[in-house]
Amino acid sequence: MIKELSYKPEQIGNADDIFAVLSQSSDISKDRLRIIRSYIDARKKPNVKICYRVTDEPSSDSSVPVLIHRDKAVNTSQRPVIIGFGPAGMFAGLVLAQYGLKPIIIEKGKDVDSRNKDVAAYKERGVIDPSSNIQFGEGGAGTYSDGKLNTGVASEYKDYIYDVFIKHGAPEDIRYDSHPHVGTDNLVNVVKGIREQIRALGGEVHFEEELKEINLHNYARPARLEGITTDKGYYPTDKLILAIGNSSRDFVRANCNLLGITSKPFSIGVRIEHLRADIDKAMYGFDTALYKNIFAANYKLAVDTGTGNKLYTFCMCPGGEVVPSASFANAVCTNGMSYRGRDGFNSNAALLIPFNPAYESDDPLYGMIFQDMLEMNAFKLAGSTAKAPFMTYGDLRKGSCGSSYTSVRPTYSPGVVPCDFRELLPGYMIDTLIEGIALMGRKIKGFDSESAILTAVETRSSSPVRIPRDKDSFQSISVDGIYPAGEGAGYAGGIMSSAVDGIKCANRLAESMLL
Secondary structure, X not given: OEEEEEEOHHHHOOOOOHHHHHHHHHOOOOOOOEEEEEEEEOOOOOOOEEEEEEEOOOOOOOOXXXXXXXXXXXXXXXXXXXEOOOHHHHHHHHHHHHOOOOOEEEOOOOOHHHHHHHHHHHHHHOOOEOOEOOOOOOOOHHHHOOOEOOOOOOOOOHHHHHHHHHHOOOOHXXXXXXXXXOOHHHHXXXXXXXXXXXXXXXXXXXXXXXXXXXXXXEOOOOEEEEEEEEOOEEEEOOOEEEOOOOOOHHHHHHHHHHHOOEEOOEEEEEEEEEEHHHHHHHHHOOOHHHOOOOOOOOOOOEEEOOOOOEEEEEXXXXXXXXXXXXXXXXXXOEEEEOOOOOOOOEEEEEEEEEEOHHHOOOOOXXXXXXXXXXXXXXXXXXXXXXXXXXXXXHHHHHOOOOOOOOOOOOOOOOOEEEOOHHHOOOHHHHHHHHHHHHHHXXXXXXXXXXXXXXXXXXXXXXXXXXXXXXXXXXXXXXXXXXXXXXXXXXXXXXXXXXXXXXXXHHHHHHXXXXX
């Protein structure tokens, strides 16, 4: 039996026990009630509805389709190696460990507890560790992008991923919330739990160790993998998953020719911040701070501008903050994150403009070079202090550079400096931002407020390169035995899609080891 239930915010927003309320409304006993989906219907403000779809039917076993070779014998004579412990590497490692293949995982960055200290030092004092920051370390960049699990990717593996996250401390509501959100504060424990599960199954996770060389048995095309060399030793293996993340500059430069790396489109832009209460009222008609069970409003916008370019929002962080996401010194790069409570003063999102490096250069690394140039120029523009350039939307629109912010206070740490983005971004991007924000203001009241804060520059929304792989085997077309995976290899964009791709690569790898 499935029932659709809806409530006014004041009927359920501060309920001590949501399941008790749902049970009473549905006539389903609390011990049998299961929420299938929850969402907010704000189409007819002020008549906003908090909606639930519930059932008394138990959920089905979601683990069956994941380990598709579970009952088959595999060759365990040589252990597979994984480079990178972000979402793709974590879930590839977990699946291989569950197969009994005892993977060895090599992560350039630090464990998440040590990483937290380095991130704090960067935010507080502008001191960056190039191997341990918001881009590198246990959990990958996803650890500090608040664990948004919504994705356009359709996959039977999604329930398995939810199961793993919940097992290790994520909230149960990620199964059914229309905007599943773990929260950075929860992700710290989740990634540690996954790491320890892999180790308990015989896998290894090595931190602060960097891949230096891919060793080949022969150099014909395709070459054949023989092992890898790190800064701490040699690992013989003929199976390697490259889950390198989208900021692995050194690896991409060193292996561009070997792996036939190509450029791919990505996006460039800035972060926009509004008062959370203003976004809540525009979206829902009320301030979510009034209710403990209703989280800050989400939005997702895209507009076509007269410049011929699209402007769209990405990685929207309700009640969150803008964070420093550069991966090398003397650079500024922004990202956003929220804690589980999503109760900060501001809400923010990336405002992005598509960019195709192939239109500018034949160099496969041009996109990465352009990203680095923008980030270094942002650093210089803000005074070479690790602070970020900022403008209000009003100043951007008027062509002036104000000296302070107004009602919206920027959340970026280590701080911001008023700057003119015309000294940083190409003219067509400035025009796209000005017009695009105005158009978005027609969709969300106040989005184009003159007091909205813009912080530059956002360049790491997705990888600027792709490592080509065979569409069936998922192996590199250049080196047999290498499986490019996740966002850094150009096959995902976000936590969920990266995790799904890691699982797919692990299954293809396991299939190649069947006896």
